[in-house]
Amino acid sequence: MSAATCLLSEDNFLCSICLDVFNTPVTIPCGHNFCQNCITENWRINRKCQCPMCKKLYDKRPELHVNIFISEMAAQFRESVVKKGSKQLCAKPGDVSCDACTGIKLKAIKSCLVCLASYCETHLERHQTVSVLKRHKLIDPLENLEDRMCTKHDELMELFCKTDHMCVCQFCAELDHGSHDVVLLKEECQGKKVELGKTEAEFQQMIQKRQLKIQELKQSAKLSMEAADKETADGVQVFTALVQSVETGLADLMEMIRKKQKTTAKQAEDLIKELDLEMSELRKRNAEVEQLSHSEDHFHLLRKFHSLKTSLPTKDWTKVSLRQPLFGGTVARAVSQLKETLGREMAKLLEAELRRVQQYAVNITLDPDTAHRKLILSDDGKEVNHSNIEKNLPDNIERFSYCVIVLGKQSFSSGRFYYEVEVRGKTKWDLGVASGSVNRKGEITSSPETGYWTLQLRNGNEYVALADPDVLLSLKSQPLKVGVFVDYEEGLVTFYDVDAADIIYSFSSCSFTDKLYPFFSPCFNDYGDNSAPLRISAVCTTDII
Incomplete structure (x- = not known):
């Protein structure tokens, strides 16, 4: 089985729809083989059962069965390709990949200037065995070969005109750039690499400067945040002190007014009590006078008359008045004290402000x-x-x-x-x-x-x-x-x-x-x-x- 596999080419194991090695191959009545998913999807999209190869049309959708023989052959072929390819390197980012490989792309070892394609070791064999292909010019692998070819002379542009700053082929150099300074691309690239090294160093230096600037800006932002926090804390402290001073001043003011009013109220209460006592005594004497005025006992009347005049209240109430508390100026003095406190706090703020600007x-x-x-x-x-x-x-x-x-x-x-x-x-x-x-x-x-x-x-x-x-x-x-x-x-x-x-x-x-x-x-x-x-x-x- 392995020997037979070796006699068959890669094309024998490729599905004509997906152009890759068969995966679950099936054979339709006309004898052609396809991947099961490929032919099923093809019929679904086209809405008719037709062979993609010979165009034979089926009225009824054929029943599909896996072709075990081709499936095993395809599996062995895939295994042989993997084993063979494992000795070669798979193309990585930056490598030139083989244009003939399907599926996994292998790394190209040569590029053909006639075919304008690049080939891995396996696909390069035809250029080494077929006489016609042997005459093709092979070079180290290059990407985008079409872009590297001179459109005028169909030759590889291997030279660089320093006068016109452009890539040229050998014929262009001789015909159109004869008096110009023309060098090999490799030589020019070596000089440019030196410049690139200097440019890279400059870029690194610029990056470092910007990194330092970022650090500086972050530090400045941090200092700004710290300054803002300190300023906020100072402001809270000052205004808290002012609020406390206002509240204390208001409380002291209310207490002072309350004490003065309490003193005045106590004085009024004492005077009223004294007047009530005198009024009680006078009412008592008045009752006795009224009773005595109706008495017919002359001896008793004369005897009591003298005692009614003695021990009467003698205080002159016309000169007595309630002393009003002096509230005028109390609020003004409290505000003045608050102003002094505000002035002291303001002075502290201004002093701190001046010290801050003096830093500059x-x-x-x-x-x-x-x-x-x-x-x-x-x-x-x-x-x-x-x-x-x-x-x-x-x-x-x-x-x-x-x-x-x-x-x-x-x-x-x-x-x-x-x-x-x-x-x-x-x-x-x-x-x-x-x-x-x-x-x-x-x-x-x-x-x-x-x-x-x-x-x-x-x-x-x-x-x-x-x-x-x-x-x-x-x-x-x-x-x-x-x-x-x-x-x-x-x-x-x-x-x-x-x-x-x-x-x-x-x-x-x-x-x-x-x-x-x-x-x-x-x-x-x-x-x-x-x-x-x-x-x-x-x-x-x-x-x-």
């Missing part, structure tokens, strides 16, 4: 290229004041030509930053931030619309936020040191009284589209009245009282 402190220095000619800058770039003498300096585009202004060297286009400026001894100044694209020549109107977010002191005690319209501020005390905090993404510019740990003013919902620069103007010295300089100071959280 940056080192700011003054930019001499932007300074007006009448401004004098210190050597360390931290101090500026006004002079009546104008220096001979180039009128570069960065310099302010009319207003006595200087900007910081450092610019910011994202994130948060904070700095502090000493304003001690000054009667006028302007501080804040300015957009890098602001007008620096001629007279300037400072407002957010023109790119300035600034705070101003004028006339020694008037603090103004230049917000268009200007906002006149009422401060508890004159700041000696002003802190400036900016959150670029939030569109926020806030000014702090550092020593008092209090907010002076905030520009909110700002729309920043350009770089921001710290802004300083010591204003005119007013013949010595405003000669004190503006000084950028080091940020120190211990300065907070």
